[in-house]
Amino acid sequence: MKFTFRRSVVPRTAGQRLVRALGISASLLGVAGLFGLAGARVNTSRSIALGLYWTSERPARKGEYVLLCPPQVGAIEEARRRGYLAAGFCPGGYGYMMKRILATGGDAVTVDAVGVRVNDVMLPFSVPLVTDRAGRPMPRLRTSRYVLSASEVLLMSDVSTTSFDGRYFGPVSRAQIRTVIVPVLTW
Numbered sequence: 001m002k003f004t005f006r007r008s009v010v011p012r013t014a015g016q017r018l019v020r021a022l023g024i025s026a027s028l029l030g031v032a033g034l035f036g037l038a039g040a041r042v043n044t045s046r047s048i049a050l051g052l053y054w055t056s057e058r059p060a061r062k063g064e065y066v067l068l069c070p071p072q073v074g075a076i077e078e079a080r081r082r083g084y085l086a087a088g089f090c091p092g093g094y095g096y097m098m099k100r101i102l103a104t105g106g107d108a109v110t111v112d113a114v115g116v117r118v119n120d121v122m123l124p125f126s127v128p129l130v131t132d133r134a135g136r137p138m139p140r141l142r143t144s145r146y147v148l149s150a151s152e153v154l155l156m157s158d159v160s161t162t163s164f165d166g167r168y169f170g171p172v173s174r175a176q177i178r179t180v181i182v183p184v185l186t187w
Contacts, residue, residue, distance in 0.1 A: 039054050039055035039056075040052060040053075040054060040055075040184075041053045041054070041055060041067060041098070041181055043098050045098065045163075046157070046159070046160040046162060046163060047097070047098055047099055047157045047159075047160060047163040047164075047165060048065055048098050048099065048100060048157065048158070048159060049159055049183065049186035049187070050186060050187055051183060051184070051185050051186030051187055052183075052184045052185045052186070053065065053067075053098070053181035053182060053183055053184060054181065054182050054184050055067070055179045055180070055181055055182075056179065056180045056181065056182045057180075058180045058182070059180070060101060060153070060174060060177045060180055061101065061104070062101050062102065062103065062104045062107075063100070063101060063102075064100070064101050064180045065098060065099070065100050065101075065180065065181045065182070065183065066098070066099060066100075066101060066155070066177045066178075066179065066180055066181060067096050067097075067098055067177075067178045067179050067180075067181050068096065068097050068098075068099065068155065068172070068176045068177045068178055069090030069091060069094060069096060069097075069176050069178060070085065070090060070092070070094045070097050070169075070172075070176065071169065071172050071173065071176055072091060072092040072094075073169055073170075074139075075139040075141075075168050075169040075170075076092070076094065076169055077092070078139065079164050079168075079169075080092075080093075080094060082132065082134075082136065084132075084164045085097060085164065096178070097155075098181060099155035099156060099157065099163075099165055099166075100155065100156060100157065100158050101153045101154070101155060102116075102118060102123060102154055102155070102156045102158065102166075103118040103119075103148055103153065103154035103171070104148060104152075104153050104154075105148050105149055105150035105151070105152060105153075106147065106148065106150070107119055107147070107148050107154070108120070108145045108146065108147050108148075109143065109145070109146050109147075109148060109154055109171065110143065110144050110145055110146070111128070111141050111142060111143050111166075111167055111170075112142055112144070113127075113128065114127065115127045115128070115167075116128075116154075116156065116166070116167050118154065123156060123158075124158070125156075125157055125158065125159065125160055125161045125163070126156060126167055127161065128140075128141075128167045128168065129161075129162065133162075138168060139168045139169065141166075141167060141168055141169065141170050143170070146171070148171055151173055151174050151175070152171040152172065152173060152174070153171060153172060153174055153177070154166045154170075154171050154172075155172060
């Protein structure tokens with residue numbers, strides 16, 4: 001004897017579809033929240049490679065990717081007004097930034113129209129833009145052989161020429177760094 005099960009399909013009303021969609025959305029948000037609490041971070045900006053990162057207890061050394069609260073300086077405030085960075089829970093109402101540490105205490109940094117040099121070595125992707133995509137002038141940071149103190153780092157992109165990073169707002173205090181982030185899956 002063979003049994004066949006058929007699922008009856010009952011048309012759903014618009015209200016039922018909405019309730020189901022809201023339930024699925026709430027479930028996905030809950031799962032995303034749990035991953036966030038566990039240490040997952042998703043990067044959707046072009047400052048570092050797009051993808052999934054995980055927080056780490058590793059020390060913030062040169063070459064590490066970090067999650068930071070931007071400093072409360074004029075260039076950052078202007079960046080928020082222009083939409084370069086989102087509002088968030090950092091002091092000043094700023095959202096977190098993800099960058100790579102490309103210079104640390106004792107390194108000599110030069111920023112000019114040609115690009116950013118660390119210990120006289122030009123960083124790739126570091127030429128400052130004159131204007132943004134909307135034609136607005138970009139902040140100008142010019143410094144010649146500024147030696148970073150032990151409490152300072154230079155945070156830059158190593159993948160994008162258009163990242164809003166240290167070439168515009170300069171070195172930041174290590175105190176701004178919230179955690180090191182480690183790439184898990186990037187593209």
